[in-house]
Amino acid sequence: MRRLPRLPAPAAGLVPSSSSMGLTTTTTTTTTALRAPAASVTGTAWIPSPRLGNDRRHLSTTAPNAARLKKPTFEFDLDLAPEHEPETHTRRQPVAAPFRYPCGRRNAPRPDELDNDATYRPAETADGLEEVGGLADWWDKPEHWGPKGAAEYVRSVVGWFGPVEKVTDPALLEVLVKRAVVEALAVARSAKGRSLEARAEVEQVFAHTANGAYKLQDIVAVSIQPSGSEVATLEKAEAARVWDVLRGAVPPDGAAGQAKKKKKRLLQRTLVRPEHAQELIDSPSWDKGWKKAVLRNAVAKFWAAKRIQQLTGHHIADSKLIGDVTVGAILKMLEEPVKPPKLAELLQNKAAFEGLPNVRVFPRRVTPIDKDKMEGRWKIITRELKERDLPIIGTGGYSGAVEKRWVEGK
Amino acid sequence: MTVRALQKISVARNGVGAFVLQCKKMDLHYCDWAGSSKGMNGFIKSLLPKFAAAHPQIEFNVSPRPAKHPVIIAHYINGREKAVCVRNMEPFEILKKAELLRDASGEKLRRVTKPVSSINESVRGIWSPYHGEGMRV
Numbered sequence: 001m002r003r004l005p006r007l008p009a010p011a012a013g014l015v016p017s018s019s020s021m022g023l024t025t026t027t028t029t030t031t032t033a034l035r036a037p038a039a040s041v042t043g044t045a046w047i048p049s050p051r052l053g054n055d056r057r058h059l060s061t062t063a064p065n066a067a068r069l070k071k072p073t074f075e076f077d078l079d080l081a082p083e084h085e086p087e088t089h090t091r092r093q094p095v096a097a098p099f100r101y102p103c104g105r106r107n108a109p110r111p112d113e114l115d116n117d118a119t120y121r122p123a124e125t126a127d128g129l130e131e132v133g134g135l136a137d138w139w140d141k142p143e144h145w146g147p148k149g150a151a152e153y154v155r156s157v158v159g160w161f162g163p164v165e166k167v168t169d170p171a172l173l174e175v176l177v178k179r180a181v182v183e184a185l186a187v188a189r190s191a192k193g194r195s196l197e198a199r200a201e202v203e204q205v206f207a208h209t210a211n212g213a214y215k216l217q218d219i220v221a222v223s224i225q226p227s228g229s230e231v232a233t234l235e236k237a238e239a240a241r242v243w244d245v246l247r248g249a250v251p252p253d254g255a256a257g258q259a260k261k262k263k264k265r266l267l268q269r270t271l272v273r274p275e276h277a278q279e280l281i282d283s284p285s286w287d288k289g290w291k292k293a294v295l296r297n298a299v300a301k302f303w304a305a306k307r308i309q310q311l312t313g314h315h316i317a318d319s320k321l322i323g324d325v326t327v328g329a330i331l332k333m334l335e336e337p338v339k340p341p342k343l344a345e346l347l348q349n350k351a352a353f354e355g356l357p358n359v360r361v362f363p364r365r366v367t368p369i370d371k372d373k374m375e376g377r378w379k380i381i382t383r384e385l386k387e388r389d390l391p392i393i394g395t396g397g398y399s400g401a402v403e404k405r406w407v408e409g410k
Numbered sequence: 411m412t413v414r415a416l417q418k419i420s421v422a423r424n425g426v427g428a429f430v431l432q433c434k435k436m437d438l439h440y441c442d443w444a445g446s447s448k449g450m451n452g453f454i455k456s457l458l459p460k461f462a463a464a465h466p467q468i469e470f471n472v473s474p475r476p477a478k479h480p481v482i483i484a485h486y487i488n489g490r491e492k493a494v495c496v497r498n499m500e501p502f503e504i505l506k507k508a509e510l511l512r513d514a515s516g517e518k519l520r521r522v523t524k525p526v527s528s529i530n531e532s533v534r535g536i537w538s539p540y541h542g543e544g545m546r547v
Contacts, residue, residue, distance in 0.1 A: 340442075342442050343474070344474065347454070347455070352459050353458075356462050357466075358465075358468060359472065360470070361472045361473075365473060365474055365475055365476065366471070
């Protein structure tokens with residue numbers, strides 16, 4: 001039996017069936033259209049369904065059977081009842097966003113509705129009418145994205161995952177990666193993130209310190225190789241201290257914590273400056289050999305990758321974290337490789353052809369126009385083209401596909 | 411009709427003529443990014459300075475041609491040009507190609523069937539039966 005579950009109620013109710021039983025069922029929920037009698041439909045009969053109640057009826061195209069039709073009493077044959085359960089359609093909840101949606105359609109007043117203006121006549125064609133508004137560029141206007149604009153809205157949504165722009169400064173990257181690794185080791189050491197509740201708590205803490213500026217100096221001063229070991233780890237007491245420091249970033253609930261919450265919010269807006277990161281690296285207390293530490297713990301690697309993305313905006317693929325990965329290798333993945341110098345620049349810096357008047361090095365491609373200029377022809381060509389009113393560069397629309405423009409009516 | 415250069419070839423003059431190199435210019439094109447230009451870039455960096463210094467009568471133009479294979483185009487004094495693609499070649503292989511282009515005459519490659527070919531007239535002139543003392547029959 002063919003079912004049309006998504007069809008709107010009035011149309012679905014009027015589709016006749018030709019099944020052998022003379023019955024068809026519809027799964028509509030709207031009932032207003034089905035309340036009309038089916039007498040106008042030739043050869044059809046309305047049979048109410050017992051399981052769906054009075055609101056749902058079934059349409060038959062076979063000849064009405066007097067024995068089967070018991071319309072006045074509404075007592076039904078259970079054998080003819082539909083076998084499937086009625087579907088329930090849930091309405092999707094609207095997304096809570098500060099967007100401003102287009103308002104509904106408004107019609108211009110009709111002539112008979114206007115008492116004052118006898119000269120008003122509605123236009124019958126669109127020629128000469130001014131186009132007002134339109135929805136083509138609705139989302140290009142910043143005021144439709146809420147009071148703070150589109151950029152602020154995107155930042156509020158994407159900020160949870162990381163900054164909008166990736167961090168590229170090498171010193172800043174190094175400091176933020178160290179922070180991420182220390183925090184990840186602290187979370188893994190204190191067995192956080194093993195359950196859903198604990199993981200939610202970790203994510204809440206990370207969300208409140210998403211810019212990486214909170215107690216940065218305290219966190220990056222921690223050594224991740226306490227006993228000179230190869231594997232990156234934190235001592236238990238150190239891990240607990242780091243976790244307590246991070247927990248301090250979460251504002252307490254209630255009215256008492258409002259002032260503190262405001263202060264924390266201000267703190268979250270401050271970003272780590274590259275100069276500050278460079279000072280941290282240049283300080284004598286900075287551990288120079290921390291990049292050789294190997295990340296072996298899978299939980300620590302997971303949180304490190306997640307936290308690095310949050311702090312720097314760089315996503316690290318899981319495939320690059322398989323096996324033993326040193327922190328230096330992770331840092332190298334994030335740093336943009338230095339572009340190799342162009343050959344022409346290299347030759348110029350090296351002065352390779354100094355004293356050779358028969359060699360010329362061009363920094364870019366030598367075009368036909370360049371060759372004309374070298375020969376002294378370009379001025380003449382330009383002058384002659386101008387005299388003939390022809391384009392100097394390009395075809396000026398005089399391309400070969402003339403027939404195509406004829407077909408397109410241009 | 412294209413403008414053709416003045417044709418100048420070395421004339422033997424019975425051993426007293428001057429030798430003129432037929433190749434007058436070489437364009438060397440490379441790409442900064444493509445791997446097929448790796449050898450060409452090395453040739454330009456390391457071998458071309460010496461080669462250019464050894465041939466001051468040839469003009470060398472080095473210019474990039476992005477997203478194309480490296481090529482050497484030699485121009486000859488007879489107005490013709492020859493191009494050799496040097497993709498994926500080592501610097502010394504490219505040096506061989508440059509020497510081949512330097513030594514070429516610029517003419518189309520033809521099969522040589524006669525051992526000697528010259529444009530000089532014979533110093534003895536063309537024999538004529540009406541000149542000289544003649545032959546008594």
